[in-house]
Amino acid sequence: MLSTIAGKTTIVTGGSKGIGKGIAKVFAAQGAKVMIAARTEEAAKAAVAEITAAGGTAAYHLCDVADWAEVEGLITATKAAFGSVDILCANAGIFPQKKMVDMSAEDWDGVMATNLKSTFLCVKACIPEFEANGQGRVIVTSSITGPVTGYPGWSHYGASKAGQLGFIKTAAMELARYNTTINAVMPGNIVTEGLEGLGEGYLATMAASIPLKRLGSVEDIGNAALFFASDEAGYITGQQIVVDGGQILPESLEAIAEI
Secondary structure (H helix, E strand, O other): OOOOOOOOEEEEEOOOOHHHHHHHHHHHHOOOEEEEEEOOHHHHHHHHHHHHHOOOEEEEEEOOOOOHHHHHHHHHHHHHHHOOOOEEEEOOOOOOOOOHHHOOHHHHHHHHHHHHHHHHHHHHHHHHHHHHHOOEEEEEEOOOEOOOEOOOOOHHHHHHHHHHHHHHHHHHHHHHHHOEEEEEEEEOOEOOHHHHOOOHHHHHHHHHOOOOOOOEOHHHHHHHHHHHHOHHHOOOOOOEEEEOOOOOOOOOHHHHHOO
C-alpha cells in the first residue's frame, strides 16, 4: 500500500476534464486537497462539484497556464484556499490536429505555449513552495505521441510532448536541492469526453491495435501519477512511465493478430 497523500495540496492544471479531471478525482479520493486550474468556469465548477459530491476537497482557479502572471495568481489562490502547495500535476495540454502544410507559426506557438511553456512556468512558480515545505512532487502529463510515436497533424503536439521529457531531465537535477522529484506519465489512447463522441466503432478500431484490447481510463493515468506523488517513489526522479496497455510494443498489426 502506498503512503497516504491525505491533507496534501495538489494543483492539477487542465483539471476540469479528460485526463486532468481523472487525476484530480484519484488524488481527491486519497484525501488530497485539489486545486483545479482551468480556463472555462463552467467545466471547472462541474469538476469541483463532482469531487465534493464524492466526499473530496476541491476548488478551482481560472488560469491561462501559459501566462506567468496568471500562474503566480494560481499559486496565491491555492495557498489562500489550502495553505500550501505540495504536489503539482502539470497536465494542461491542447492537441488541435493540423498538418504542417496548413499549420501557421501561430498554430505552432499556441501549442508550445499551452503544452510546454506552461510546464516550465508552473514548475518555476512552485519552487518557493517546495523550498519552504522541504519537499515536493511534480508529475508531468506527456504522451507516447512525440517521444515514441507520431501521427499526421500532430507535429506541434508531438514536439511539445517530447520537449516535456527533455525538460524533466534537467529539472530533476535543479529541483533535487529542494528535495523535490519530477517525473512524467506518458498516456496512450485514453477514453475521454473527446473520444467518446467518435462512436463505438472508432473506439473498437483503436482498441484492436492495443495488446490488452482496450483503451485506458483516466483513472489509469491518475493511479500512475499517484505513485509518483507517493513517498515510495521518493528515490525516482527525471523518469517517465508509459501507460498504454502495450500499444507501442507490436511491430505490426500482424503481431497483434498473433495474440
